[in-house]
Amino acid sequence: MTLFWHRRDLRISDNAGLYRALKAGDPVQPIFIFDRNILDKLPNKADVRVEFIQRSVAELAQAYRAYGSDLRAYYGKPVEIFRQLRDELRPTAVYTNRDYEPYAIARDLAVKELLDEHDIPFRHFKDHVIFESDEVQKKAGGAYTVYSPYMRRWRATLETRMSRHENEPVSFYLKPYPTEKYAANLLQEPSPHPVPTLAEMGFEPTAIEIPPREAPEEVIEHYDKTRDFPGTEGTSRISHHLRHGTVSIRAKVRRAMKLNDTFVKELIWRDFYSNILQEFPWVVDRSYRSEYDNIPWINDEEQFAAWCEGRTGVPIVDAGMRQLNAIGWMHNRVRMITASYLTKHLLIDWRWGEGYFADKLLDYELASNNGGWQWAAGSGVDAQPYFRIFNYESQQRKFDKDYRYVKRWVPEYGTENYPARPIVEHKFGRERALRVYKEALREARNA
Numbered sequence: 001m002t003l004f005w006h007r008r009d010l011r012i013s014d015n016a017g018l019y020r021a022l023k024a025g026d027p028v029q030p031i032f033i034f035d036r037n038i039l040d041k042l043p044n045k046a047d048v049r050v051e052f053i054q055r056s057v058a059e060l061a062q063a064y065r066a067y068g069s070d071l072r073a074y075y076g077k078p079v080e081i082f083r084q085l086r087d088e089l090r091p092t093a094v095y096t097n098r099d100y101e102p103y104a105i106a107r108d109l110a111v112k113e114l115l116d117e118h119d120i121p122f123r124h125f126k127d128h129v130i131f132e133s134d135e136v137q138k139k140a141g142g143a144y145t146v147y148s149p150y151m152r153r154w155r156a157t158l159e160t161r162m163s164r165h166e167n168e169p170v171s172f173y174l175k176p177y178p179t180e181k182y183a184a185n186l187l188q189e190p191s192p193h194p195v196p197t198l199a200e201m202g203f204e205p206t207a208i209e210i211p212p213r214e215a216p217e218e219v220i221e222h223y224d225k226t227r228d229f230p231g232t233e234g235t236s237r238i239s240h241h242l243r244h245g246t247v248s249i250r251a252k253v254r255r256a257m258k259l260n261d262t263f264v265k266e267l268i269w270r271d272f273y274s275n276i277l278q279e280f281p282w283v284v285d286r287s288y289r290s291e292y293d294n295i296p297w298i299n300d301e302e303q304f305a306a307w308c309e310g311r312t313g314v315p316i317v318d319a320g321m322r323q324l325n326a327i328g329w330m331h332n333r334v335r336m337i338t339a340s341y342l343t344k345h346l347l348i349d350w351r352w353g354e355g356y357f358a359d360k361l362l363d364y365e366l367a368s369n370n371g372g373w374q375w376a377a378g379s380g381v382d383a384q385p386y387f388r389i390f391n392y393e394s395q396q397r398k399f400d401k402d403y404r405y406v407k408r409w410v411p412e413y414g415t416e417n418y419p420a421r422p423i424v425e426h427k428f429g430r431e432r433a434l435r436v437y438k439e440a441l442r443e444a445r446n447a
């Protein structure tokens with residue numbers, strides 16, 4: 001029997017690794033592990049991510065049952081579970097899709113070593129991205145660290161291998177994997193390990209509504225005109241599905257190419273940041289531009305708490321943080337504004353903000369979150385230069401001029417219960433940030 005290990009690919013359809021496992025011919029037993037190395041560290045018992053994953057895994061098990069098969073679900077530490085599986089089921093191979101985060105790489109290596117002891121092959125495939133970092137490289141070699149040339153090369157690479165799908169020409173890299181065709185190779189047995197409930201894992205449900213897998217067609221069609229206005233429903237809200245693979249990135253790119261090119265470009269940002277993490281894994285806790293680690297952050301804990309709780313007195317920042325706290329998602333424009341306010345006006349280390357987002361975002365993805373934060377702080381690849389500091393007042397005028405977004409999330413705005421002044425005002429914060437950044441970067445370069 002072959003084991004197929006689901007991780008960030010909680011679907012049967014168009015699943016690269018599952019397709020390979022099924023096509024290889026041995027009966028395939030799908031498995032999922034609720035990883036206690038991760039779950040035990042989560043600060044909140046009501047965590048919408050755990051709820052979403054649990055629900056998606058239950059749906060996946062149901063989908064397998066429709067084929068007469070079933071999913072074995074475990075709750076524990078992957079290496080220990082695999083030791084058990086290896087000895088109990090004696091699999092002939094383990095198939096999976098690649099995960100590029102440092103923790104996942106170390107975990108997979110440990111599992112591989114365990115399987116190696118019994119000569120069980122561990123086969124892994126690309127599924128989570130369109131291109132891995134070694135597929136989109138500069139002509140002279142090496143990774144792109146600037147988005148626009150990366151994006152052009154990404155598009156050109158797509159066209160290097162053309163194929164057909166539903167009688168239309170399509171890039172080979174976007175073709176779906178027809179897993180259903182080989183579904184007869186799924187092991188036809190009920191699972192002795194059903195999907196655990198949230199309560200069995202010590203978690204509680206939240207009241208958060210989780211957006212569906214597909215955005216309405218008109219949202220994507222008008223995406224380039226609506227995406228920057230947080231008071232409208234102008235973006236797809238599919239990031240959590242891409243994060244956990246409840247949808248296929250290939251299907252999303254194919255659809256985007258038909259509907260809106262700006263939307264395609266956003267999906268390319270996702271590959272870009274994933275590629276950056278693959279190439280430079282140390283960005284996880286260090287600035288990509290090392291001189292930025294010389295900035296003497298103020299790290300005022302009270303101001304940080306005000307930022308987290310949406311009490312800074314800057315309406316659009318407060319609205320964003322309260323949206324994040326309430327629904328586990330924040331509009332992209334406002335992620336940029338809140339991140340800029342934290343790292344520039346408040347001079348708080350980008351890692352603090354990154355960590356807070358990581359605890360709260362339903363779509364939390366290390367590569368994109370780290371990329372977004374380092375972009376805002378100026379310390380990352382292709383980052384906003386430090387001297388271009390977001391003016392939250394002009395951002396408000398441009399993107400939420402009637403205060404629709406602000407009023408939705410900050411109901412007391414405009415009353416005497418809302419602070420009369422921000423904790424750090426724009427002019428003062430901007431000048432201080434310019435001075436501190438300039439000095440720290442100059443010192444680092446001269447050191």
Ligand SMILES: Cc1cc2nc3c(=O)[nH]c(=O)nc-3n(C[C@H](O)[C@H](O)[C@H](O)COP(=O)(O)OP(=O)(O)OC[C@H]3O[C@@H](n4cnc5c(N)ncnc54)[C@H](O)[C@@H]3O)c2cc1C
Pocket residue numbers: 227235236237238239240242243266267269270271273330331332333335336339357361363364365366368369370371372373376
């Ligand atoms: C400080 C900061 C932190 C962020 N943290 C995350 C994170 O943890 N996880 C995450 O998925 N995105 C993150 N982003 C990127 C972006 O804000 C979200 O992907 C987006 O808001 C998700 O909503 P949506 O699905 O409606 O996006 P849409 O605007 O509809 O975009 C479609 C898809 O494209 C991808 N995408 C769009 N913009 C970006 C981008 N800038 N970088 C990478 N991918 C992008 C996402 O997969 C998204 O679902 C962050 C951005 C910033 C500035």
